[in-house]
Amino acid sequence: MTDTEEKIRVFRGLKGVYFDRSPTTHIDGRKGELRYWGYSIHDLATHSTFEETAYLLLHGELPSSAQLRAFDQALRNARSLPPAIIEIIRTVVDGHPMDVLRTAVSALAAFDPHTSDNSSEAVMQKTLRLTSQVPMIVAAHHRIRQGLAPIEADASLGHAAHFLYQLSGEIPSEDAARLMDLDFILHAEHGSNASSFTARVVTGTDANLHASITAAIAALSGPAHGGAAEDVMHMAREIGDPANAAEYVKRKRANKEAIMGFGHRVYRAEDPRARHLRDGVERLSIEKGEPHWNDILKALVEAMKPYSRLGVNVNVDFYSGVIYHLNGIPEDLFVPIFAIGRVPGWSLQIMQQMENNILIRPLLEYNGPDLREYVPLEQR
Numbered sequence: 402m403t404d405t406e407e408k409i410r411v412f413r414g415l416k417g418v419y420f421d422r423s424p425t426t427h428i429d430g431r432k433g434e435l436r437y438w439g440y441s442i443h444d445l446a447t448h449s450t451f452e453e454t455a456y457l458l459l460h461g462e463l464p465s466s467a468q469l470r471a472f473d474q475a476l477r478n479a480r481s482l483p484p485a486i487i488e489i490i491r492t493v494v495d496g497h498p499m500d501v502l503r504t505a506v507s508a509l510a511a512f513d514p515h516t517s518d519n520s521s522e523a524v525m526q527k528t529l530r531l532t533s534q535v536p537m538i539v540a541a542h543h544r545i546r547q548g549l550a551p552i553e554a555d556a557s558l559g560h561a562a563h564f565l566y567q568l569s570g571e572i573p574s575e576d577a578a579r580l581m582d583l584d585f586i587l588h589a590e591h592g593s594n595a596s597s598f599t600a601r602v603v604t605g606t607d608a609n610l611h612a613s614i615t616a617a618i619a620a621l622s623g624p625a626h627g628g629a630a631e632d633v634m635h636m637a638r639e640i641g642d643p644a645n646a647a648e649y650v651k652r653k654r655a656n657k658e659a660i661m662g663f664g665h666r667v668y669r670a671e672d673p674r675a676r677h678l679r680d681g682v683e684r685l686s687i688e689k690g691e692p693h694w695n696d697i698l699k700a701l702v703e704a705m706k707p708y709s710r711l712g713v714n715v716n717v718d719f720y721s722g723v724i725y726h727l728n729g730i731p732e733d734l735f736v737p738i739f740a741i742g743r744v745p746g747w748s749l750q751i752m753q754q755m756e757n758n759i760l761i762r763p764l765l766e767y768n769g770p771d772l773r774e775y776v777p778l779e780q781r
């Protein structure tokens with residue numbers, strides 16, 4: 402091999418490629434482990450709240466009581482949307498909630514006092530604001546599209562309860578709020594997933610936080626990433642009866658189609674977040690008198706057993722959709738709910754990218770034609 406014939410290895414989809422270092426999120430795909438700053442996702446799911454987990458992600462340590470109170474208060478104080486954003490939501494009201502969310506977050510850049518300030522203090526302030534504003538956008542859009550007025554913010558409620566309140570106008574039960582809170586914790590951060598990587602790529606050009614999060618929302622919307630929860634619900638509906646699950650899997654796989662809610666770029670064992678949501682589906686489907694949803698999901702897991710042996714297992718999105726459905730949340734809000742939980746994770750990734758910024762610009766191996774002679778238009 403000569404110097405000019407240097408061997409090029411192409412890693413399509415950047416599979417298995419480390420592009421930087423981060424001290425935050427440890428994922429062991431073989432063992433099915435996930436930790437934020439050393440804390441197991443199981444401990445956080447069992448003992449923490451979204452507010453506390455968001456603080457941990459953004460500061461690297463669990464907060465003291467005083468720190469948590471101040472952080473929580475700052476989130477509550479940030480519950481406000483400029484009237485022009487409500488007008489923009491009205492203008493695009495018929496769009497998918499993810500498209501509306503992306504548009505509204507992009508537009509918020511025009512109203513934030515520190516949009517182009519990439520100092521760490523300003524980025525933290527903008528993160529707090531967006532953490533509170535993203536659920537407000539999702540809820541306001543849902544109200545407006547039903548011909549209802551958005552609900553005024555209520556500083557007496559925690560993050561998850563406040564979202565559910567603004568969505569329905571009713572104070573949620575403690576159980577419903579806790580399940581939403583758990584869902585936000587489980588979705589808060591996941592390393593260099595496609596949307597966080599997108600946010601880093603945008604940040605790599607020294608763009609601002611709103612630009613990076615707008616791009617992250619776009620990346621999350623696809624069915625191979627956050628959009629899967631919505632598609633799992635469509636799939637469960639199409640299957641209709643547990644007895645049809647095996648046939649469904651056989652048919653899809655014969656067409657080489659993916660079964661939604663299964664598979665992951667990193668996990669070969671079961672996604673550790675899934676178990677907490679599985680418990681929620683089991684409990685809620687009995688409570689709500691709709692056990693068939695749980696039965697359909699269980700039948701799908703059974704039908705996918707041969708793939709499980711190959712490392713294709715349930716991911717976080719497999720159970721979340723049915724939980725939302727059982728709580729009366731429409732399917733097109735499933736991905737926006739993922740986005741609400743992910744704001745701290747995106748922001749953290751953006752902050753870490755900014756700390757030691759570098760343009761992210763990989764190469765594409767050229768495999769097109771050799772040099773060709775340009776033929777003038779009249780001679781073609």
Ligand SMILES: CC(=O)SCCNC(=O)CCNC(=O)[C@H](O)C(C)(C)COP(=O)(O)OP(=O)(O)OC[C@H]1O[C@@H](n2cnc3c(N)ncnc32)[C@H](O)[C@@H]1OP(=O)(O)O
Pocket residue numbers: 414624625626627629658659660661662663664665666667708713716717718
């Ligand atoms: C929050 C999240 O983003 S989690 C992911 C949510 N997305 C989904 O649930 C959508 C369904 N899943 C998928 O499309 C894929 O599993 C992805 C996109 C998530 C990951 O894709 P990749 O990392 O490219 O998986 P990869 O192609 O390496 O899969 C390895 C093998 O498992 C198979 N496989 C992967 N996922 C699935 C699936 N959902 N159903 C059936 N088979 C699957 C692949 O076909 C492949 O088999 P092959 O080697 O014979 O072609």
Ligand SMILES: O=C([O-])CC(=O)C(=O)O
Pocket residue numbers: 588590591592593594595665666667716717
């Ligand atoms: O890590 C990934 O590739 C996708 C994922 O599970 C997430 O973003 O939560």
